[in-house]
Amino acid sequence: RSLNADAGAWEVENQTCWCSLSMASHLCKEPCVEEGFLSFSTLPYAELDYCDVSVCDEGWFHSEDEEYCVKNIQFDKYECEIKIQAMDDVATEIDLSMYGYDYARHTTSVGWVSWPPEASGDSFLSFEADDGVTSVKECAAKCQAATLGSSTMPPMGAWDVLYQACFCSFVNLNDLCMEPCVEEEYIEFAIVPFSTFDYCEQSVCDEDWYHSEEYCVKQVNFDKDACDAKINALASLSSPTTPTTPKSGEKFYIEPSAMATTKFSSPDAKNEGLLNFSVENGEERVSFVRFNLSSIPESSVVDSATLYLHLVRSIPDSESETVFNVSVHSLPQSSEDWSTGSVSYNEPLELEGESLVESFEVVLLDDGSAEKNMFAVGVTSAIDLSQNAITFKLSTDSDVRLDFAGSQWNGGDETPWLRVAVSETSYSQRLRT
Numbered sequence: 001r002s003l004n005a006d007a008g009a010w011e012v013e014n015q016t017c018w019c020s021l022s023m024a025s026h027l028c029k030e031p032c033v034e035e036g037f038l039s040f041s042t043l044p045y046a047e048l049d050y051c052d053v054s055v056c057d058e059g060w061f062h063s064e065d066e067e068y069c070v071k072n073i074q075f076d077k078y079e080c081e082i083k084i085q086a087m088d089d090v091a092t093e094i095d096l097s098m099y100g101y102d103y104a105r106h107t108t109s110v111g112w113v114s115w116p117p118e119a120s121g122d123s124f125l126s127f128e129a130d131d132g133v134t135s136v137k138e139c140a141a142k143c144q145a146a147t148l149g150s151s152t153m154p155p156m157g158a159w160d161v162l163y164q165a166c167f168c169s170f171v172n173l174n175d176l177c178m179e180p181c182v183e184e185e186y187i188e189f190a191i192v193p194f195s196t197f198d199y200c201e202q203s204v205c206d207e208d209w210y211h212s213e214e215y216c217v218k219q220v221n222f223d224k225d226a227c228d229a230k231i232n233a234l235a236s237l238s239s240p241t242t243p244t245t246p247k248s249g250e251k252f253y254i255e256p257s258a259m260a261t262t263k264f265s266s267p268d269a270k271n272e273g274l275l276n277f278s279v280e281n282g283e284e285r286v287s288f289v290r291f292n293l294s295s296i297p298e299s300s301v302v303d304s305a306t307l308y309l310h311l312v313r314s315i316p317d318s319e320s321e322t323v324f325n326v327s328v329h330s331l332p333q334s335s336e337d338w339s340t341g342s343v344s345y346n347e348p349l350e351l352e353g354e355s356l357v358e359s360f361e362v363v364l365l366d367d368g369s370a371e372k373n374m375f376a377v378g379v380t381s382a383i384d385l386s387q388n389a390i391t392f393k394l395s396t397d398s399d400v401r402l403d404f405a406g407s408q409w410n411g412g413d414e415t416p417w418l419r420v421a422v423s424e425t426s427y428s429q430r431l432r433t
Contacts, residue, residue, distance in 0.1 A: 007041040012233060030055055032080035033073055034109060034183065038233065054080050094187070099140040100153060100374070101189035112186045113156060114179040114200055115171045117209050124154075127166040135159070136187045139166035143189075151414070153374065156190035179204055180234055181227035182220050192253055199234045203227050254418045257389065258290040259407060260343035267345040276312060276403040277416075279326060279396040287394045287404070288331075288349060290338065291418045298385045300422035307377040307392060310405040310414035314365045317399035322364045324398040329354045330382035331391045338391075354393060357382045362402055374414075383420060390418075 005019040007027055013036055020027065024043050028051035041048075053060055056069035057077065069075040094104045115123075127133040127142050136159040143157035146168045156176070157168040162185055169176070173192060177200035188194070202209065205216035206224065216222040259273030264283045271277070277287040307328065316322075332353035343349055357379050365373070382390060396402060405414035 006043065007039065009037040009039045012036040012038060012230060028052075031084050031108075032056070033069075033075065036230070050084065052084065054084075056080075094136075096137065096140040096189045099137075099144040099189075101140055101144075101157070101191060103191070103193050104136075104140075104187065104189040105194055106185075106187050108185045109183045110180055111178045111199075112158070112184050113169075113176050113188055113190070113194070113197060114204055115169075115175050115177060116200060116202070123148075123171045124167055124169045127168075129164065131166075133166045134164065136189075139168075139187075140189050142166055143168035155192070156188065158189070159187040161185040161187065177201075180231050181205070182216075182222065193251060196253065199231070201231065203231075250422055252296050252420045252422070254291045254293070254295070254420065255415055256289050256407065256417075257292045258338055258340045258342075259288070259416075260338075260340065261285055261287045262343060262345040262348060264345055270341050270344045270347075272341045273406040274408045276406045276409060277394075278401055278403045279394050280401040281317065281399055282395070282397055283345070285401065288343060288391055289394070289416055290389055290391045292389050293383070293385060293420075294388045296385055296420060296422060300385060302380060302383045302385065303421045303423055304378070305380045305383045305418065305420045307379045308417050308419065309375045309377065309394075310409075310416070311362060311365065311373045311375065311402060312405050312409060312414070313401075313403040314362065315401040315403075316364060317401075321398060321400065324362045324364070324396055324400050324402065325359055326362055326394060326396045326402065327359045328357045328377055328379065329393040329395070330357050330379075331393060333391075337389075349391065349393075351393070355382070357392070364400075379418075 005021055006024040007020040007022075009018045009020075010016075011018065018037075024041075027041070027043070027048055029048050031050045032054040033056055054075070056073060056075040057080065094106065096104045125146055125148060127139070131142070133139050133142050139157060139159045143166070144153050146152065146154060148154070148170045151170050154168045154170045155173050157166065159166055173196070176197050178194075178197050180199045181203040182205055203222070205220060205222035206227070256273075259277050261271035261273055261277045262283075263269050263271065263285055273287065273289070277289065278285045279287055314324075331349060331351065332355070333350045338349060358377050360375055360377055362373070362375070379390075379392065382392070384390070394404075404416065407415045409415070
């Protein structure tokens with residue numbers, strides 16, 4: 001018969017399946033005892049709190065199993081209580097949105113965010129107490145203000161709980177993945193959900209990777225064969241498909257399918273928006289960016305949509321203004337299939353009937369520096385899922401040239417992107433439509 005369980009798990013070592021018949025509201029995450037499970041649930045794991053006690057604590061179902069808790073696990077009640085208290089402290093300060101990082105989590109095992117060896121290089125900064133960083137909040141603030149070359153505010157960072165150290169990662173989001181085998185404890189924060197990342201195809205302790213023998217052999221006791229088996233098991237579970245029914249609160253992160261800037265003084269030029277796409281003084285420079293919406297089920301209800309833009313340069317025509325207004329319009333033929341490099345002032349997109357979606361203010365960058373500012377522009381009203389795409393037009397009437405990062409600026413790290421949060425259409429809503 002069907003169990004209709006809200007959660008279950010596959011035990012990797014013993015090759016055993018477990019189905020939990022507890023109510024979803026009663027589920028919690030084990031705080032102290034480490035086991036190798038591939039868990040699945042009807043609830044996002046971010047919604048589950050840590051349990052107040054361990055499975056090996058007094059009065060719990062493993063507490064009298066001396067073979068398991070004492071000999072196998074070597075359970076230490078005092079250390080466990082300290083860890084639970086630390087988790088409680090983290091829970092009260094895990095909101096790091098004030099620093100620009102909307103997503104944060106506490107990882108105590110595998111699954112922390114890493115990246116393949118070819119994407120590492122000099123792509124992160126680290127800070128400790130000597131740098132004035134002694135907490136996860138100070139770490140997030142440090143990352144928000146961090147710079148590496150022409151890049152600022154890395155897309156993610158982490159606070160190492162054991163070593164009380166802060167890491168700010170400038171690695172391209174597309175190159176990030178989750179460590180499959182080595183266990184560490186981090187408080188991580190990012191500008192995108194952690195569900196965005198897949199597991200890495202190799203461990204940080206695998207061959208040709210950067211961690212030392214002292215760490216991988218002596219501290220971690222890395223077992224390559226066991227790790228490879230785990231990676232294969234994880235790969236067998238991942239079968240990405242386009243969802244037909246969205247989950248409540250599900251978010252889609254979409255990069256542009258086409259970009260263009262038209263220029264009045266060079267009417268035949270077809271700027272492809274590779275390094276930047278720009279706006280300037282009315283029709284002098286106008287930019288367009290197109291996003292494909294086909295990955296979002298048409299039955300979804302759009303809860304919110306946000307267009308993210310990174311300002312990388314500002315060139316004023318006079319010194320009288322330091323704050324400028326940028327307008328974002330949606331085009332009536334938003335789903336029209338146009339491509340990068342196909343648009344110029346003399347070969348424009350159809351603009352008749354364009355609609356103002358939102359406008360935002362831009363402050364002049366100091367001395368035209370390469371420092372970027374990220375702007376989050378609300379565009380919910382423009383999203384129509386019956387159309388397969390949306391095209392936005394950016395313009396300004398101010399005497400200034402504003403350059404936003406294009407698809408290849410800084411290796412594509414600051415490309416514009418669209419975040420759409422959706423929920424499932426209810427049955428009554430479907431009837432009304």
